[in-house]
Amino acid sequence: MGTPGGLHSDFETLLTRFQETDSVRFEDFTALWRDMKFHTIFYGRTRHMEKNKFTKEALSLAWKYFLPPYTFQIRVGALYLMYGLYNTQLCQPKQKIRACLKDWDEVMKFQQDLTNAQHYDASYILRKLRLDKAFHFTAMPKPLSYRMKKNIPRTEVTEEFKEPNDRVMKLITADTLEEIMNIHEHYQEMKQIISADKSQPDKALSLIKDEFLVNIKNLVLEHKQWHEDKKKLFTKVKNEDDQKEKEGSSQELEGSERAGALAKIKSKAYSIVTQASKSRRHRQVKLEPLESELVKKLGKTPCSKRNKEKLESEEETSSQIKDFPAPKRKRRC
Amino acid sequence: MQTRLWRDSELRRSDMAADRLGDGGGGSSGDGGGFRFPEYEIPELNTKPFLVKALGKLWKERLVGARDFSLEPPAPGSLTGAGGGEEDAAVAEDLGCSLETATELSLVCGLDKLKYCEEEDDPEVIPEDTNLVTLGLRKRALEHREETITVDRICRQETFAYEMESHAIGKKPSNPADLVNEGELILTLNIFYPVIFSKHKERKPYQTLLVLGSQKLTELRDSFCCASDLQIGGEFSSTPDQAPEHTSKDLYKSAFFYFEGTFYNDRRYPECRDLSRTIIEWSESHDRGYGKFQSAKMEDFTFNDLYIKLGFPYLYCHQGDCEHVVIITDIRLVHHDDCLDKTLYPLLTKKHWLWTRKCFVCKMYTARWVTNNDCFAPEDPCFFCDVCFRMLHYDSEGNKLGEFLAYPYVDPGTFN
Ligand SMILES: [Zn+2]
Ligand SMILES: [Zn+2]
Numbered sequence: 030m031g032t033p034g035g036l037h038s039d040f041e042t043l044l045t046r047f048q049e050t051d052s053v054r055f056e057d058f059t060a061l062w063r064d065m066k067f068h069t070i071f072y073g074r075t076r077h078m079e080k081n082k083f084t085k086e087a088l089s090l091a092w093k094y095f096l097p098p099y100t101f102q103i104r105v106g107a108l109y110l111m112y113g114l115y116n117t118q119l120c121q122p123k124q125k126i127r128a129c130l131k132d133w134d135e136v137m138k139f140q141q142d143l144t145n146a147q148h149y150d151a152s153y154i155l156r157k158l159r160l161d162k163a164f165h166f167t168a169m170p171k172p173l174s175y176r177m178k179k180n181i182p183r184t185e186v187t188e189e190f191k192e193p194n195d196r197v198m199k200l201i202t203a204d205t206l207e208e209i210m211n212i213h214e215h216y217q218e219m220k221q222i223i224s225a226d227k228s229q230p231d232k233a234l235s236l237i238k239d240e241f242l243v244n245i246k247n248l249v250l251e252h253k254q255w256h257e258d259k260k261k262l263f264t265k266v267k268n269e270d271d272q273k274e275k276e277g278s279s280q281e282l283e284g285s286e287r288a289g290a291l292a293k294i295k296s297k298a299y300s301i302v303t304q305a306s307k308s309r310r311h312r313q314v315k316l317e318p319l320e321s322e323l324v325k326k327l328g329k330t331p332c333s334k335r336n337k338e339k340l341e342s343e344e345e346t347s348s349q350i351k352d353f354p355a356p357k358r359k360r361r362c
Numbered sequence: 363m364q365t366r367l368w369r370d371s372e373l374r375r376s377d378m379a380a381d382r383l384g385d386g387g388g389g390s391s392g393d394g395g396g397f398r399f400p401e402y403e404i405p406e407l408n409t410k411p412f413l414v415k416a417l418g419k420l421w422k423e424r425l426v427g428a429r430d431f432s433l434e435p436p437a438p439g440s441l442t443g444a445g446g447g448e449e450d451a452a453v454a455e456d457l458g459c460s461l462e463t464a465t466e467l468s469l470v471c472g473l474d475k476l477k478y479c480e481e482e483d484d485p486e487v488i489p490e491d492t493n494l495v496t497l498g499l500r501k502r503a504l505e506h507r508e509e510t511i512t513v514d515r516i517c518r519q520e521t522f523a524y525e526m527e528s529h530a531i532g533k534k535p536s537n538p539a540d541l542v543n544e545g546e547l548i549l550t551l552n553i554f555y556p557v558i559f560s561k562h563k564e565r566k567p568y569q570t571l572l573v574l575g576s577q578k579l580t581e582l583r584d585s586f587c588c589a590s591d592l593q594i595g596g597e598f599s600s601t602p603d604q605a606p607e608h609t610s611k612d613l614y615k616s617a618f619f620y621f622e623g624t625f626y627n628d629r630r631y632p633e634c635r636d637l638s639r640t641i642i643e644w645s646e647s648h649d650r651g652y653g654k655f656q657s658a659k660m661e662d663f664t665f666n667d668l669y670i671k672l673g674f675p676y677l678y679c680h681q682g683d684c685e686h687v688v689i690i691t692d693i694r695l696v697h698h699d700d701c702l703d704k705t706l707y708p709l710l711t712k713k714h715w716l717w718t719r720k721c722f723v724c725k726m727y728t729a730r731w732v733t734n735n736d737c738f739a740p741e742d743p744c745f746f747c748d749v750c751f752r753m754l755h756y757d758s759e760g761n762k763l764g765e766f767l768a769y770p771y772v773d774p775g776t777f778n
Contacts, residue, residue: 165695
């Protein structure tokens with residue numbers, strides 16, 4: 030049975046509005062939830078069986094938004110959505126959220142992300158769902174009944190909610206890099222033309238570092254390399270997993286190796302997360318490693334000074350709330 | 363002839379064969395291959411084979427037992443939202459935040475934030491001022507339902523189905539020893555009826571049972587009831603009172619399950635025959651490309667020991683030729699809200715409502731007799747309930763009148 034048409038569109042309306050808030054705070058989510066009177070989604074004089082079926086479908090649809098490839102913010106929204114649906118449903122006993130083995134590892138990674146970024150409200154809610162025993166721990170996402178279906182509906186991913194593969198590469202393509210190079214060349218030529226000594230631009234016109242362009246190019250290449258390494262590491266980890274299955278004996282050793290590799294990625298990924306402004310924290314999670322590289326690189330050139338100062342000033346604010354990142358007061362400051 | 367044979371059986375067998383070839387000829391169960399994550403073989407349809415108990419192991423490695431799958435009810439403090447100081451301390455420790463933060467979290471994330479307590483908030487009534495698409499659609503569907511009359515029958519069937527599905531939910535055993543073990547797996551099985559009515563072409567009728575991973579295959583075999591187990595052989599027109607003494611289940615005890623290249627035969631009784639031998643010999647005597655089938659004792663295996671694909675059609679055969687397709691649709695860890703009384707498993711949770719064959723005379727009661735060459739009957743064969751059968755065919759002293767052959771009949775719908 031397909032998901033009832035309305036659910037899809039109602040979920041997306043709620044999540045789109047949540048996306049527009051640029052926040053991952055539960056408080057902001059509940060404001061929207063209440064505004065849409067979302068708990069009434071279960072209302073109406075329907076039969077028990079229908080209620081069960083509808084609730085199951087609602088929970089399993091919400092679960093889909095809780096997983097990659099959706100953005101961090103959408104996934105937090107989906108977590109809140111599941112929490113809302115689970116607790117306001119009218120079934121007795123409550124219908125459970127189906128968590129399958131393959132997805133659970135993603136959930137654990139996500140939980141780690143939440144903890145590291147100190148999104149306490151989201152962590153709290155995930156913890157609470159687990160404590161309330163809201164999950165069925167299953168083999169597969171849905172029961173498989175070998176129904177001879179003529180057309181199995183394809184699950185489509187909402188593009189607007191998706192994590193772009195690589196924001197940097199999207200922003201700076203080979204074409205734009207070439208364009209920048211051309212502009213730079215042109216710029217240098219112009220400077221030479223208006224300078225006294227035509228072979229060399231005037232010192233007074235030297236407003237940017239000469240190696241500026243080379244630096245950008247290297248940064249982009251470095252980022253690309255990092256991205257590829259990450260992918261390789263990911264597949265390596267996967268292969269190790271497969272190996273582990275085959276061998277089974279040396280499980281522990283490889284497990285710790287894998288844990289080490291993951292820890293390395295994570296420590297890199299979150300190295301300056303706590304320094305970021307809290308309202309944007311959810312966005313920075315994914316971009317951090319690049320920015321930290323950027324800061325290092327740009328730190329060598331004079332023009333980056335301002336940038337650095339800005340980051341530091343943010344650090345100041347965040348240290349003020351470090352001890353109290355609870356959602357409510359956080360939003361005020 | 364094997365009239366009850368499932369029509370697709372030929373097709374299915376070749377599927378199984380193909381699957382075995384794909385297996386690379388390796389062992390069918392128990393080895394390291396079982397520790398794989400269950401994953402799709404055919405997307406949305408069925409998984410690759412895996413060892414059932416490996417799934418339980420993988421889950422338990424990932425979960426915190428007491429917290430995630432203990433069979434204790436959820437902590438009462440965690441349900442009300444604002445927990446006490448103890449709860450806050452636990453939150454603070456888990457999240458690595460201060461106690462103050464934990465206290466605030468329990469308020470900010472409270473369930474009261476999800477609901478306005480408005481005056482007229484009746485879950486039965488769809489609010490007028492809603493913008494939710496779901497509610498608009500539901501409203502129209504419910505209005506349409508009210509206008510049509512067909513609801514009654516659907517409604518009754520659905521109530522029946524709902525009661526069947528939920529009757530054992532949350533049940534606790536009277537004897538603590540019968541409590542289901544924590545971390546136990548529950549498997550959902552669909553067992554199809556061997557009947558082929560044309561009206562069931564699209565959807566074959568089946569029943570759904572829940573079994574525990576630790577249960578033996580024989581426990582399912584013993585609890586599963588099929589009309590052919592109750593068939594009574596023989597013609598009884600002269601002695602109708604002597605008819606129902608032995609049912610087929612008592613007489614023909616052999617049976618097997620087929621999963622992933624192995625026939626699991628019921629060998630508990632000396633009179634049990636290895637029903638699968640014919641098939642295995644047939645497969646081996648000619649080079650039929652079916653690979654090597656194995657044979658095992660049904661009573662030696664639990665569901666945990668099985669190597670299976672979820673969603674894949676397997677086989678249960680009894681009475682020599684009564685074949686049922688068996689599909690394991692789901693496996694999960696047992697939950698606090700499940701039926702926790704071990705003795706109630708295998709637990710029937712769904713049954714297809716089969717049309718019963720009614721008595722030709724009264725058109726009211728389910729048929730219990732079928733006659734041939736019946737001088738009183740307008741059709742051949744003809745079906746009768748017990749009362750009408752006797753009234754029509756015998757005098758008040760019970761003497762047979764006229765010519766006819768009579769066989770006891772067990773309607774598949776008897777189990778509705
Ligand atoms: Zn049967
Ligand atoms: Zn009758």
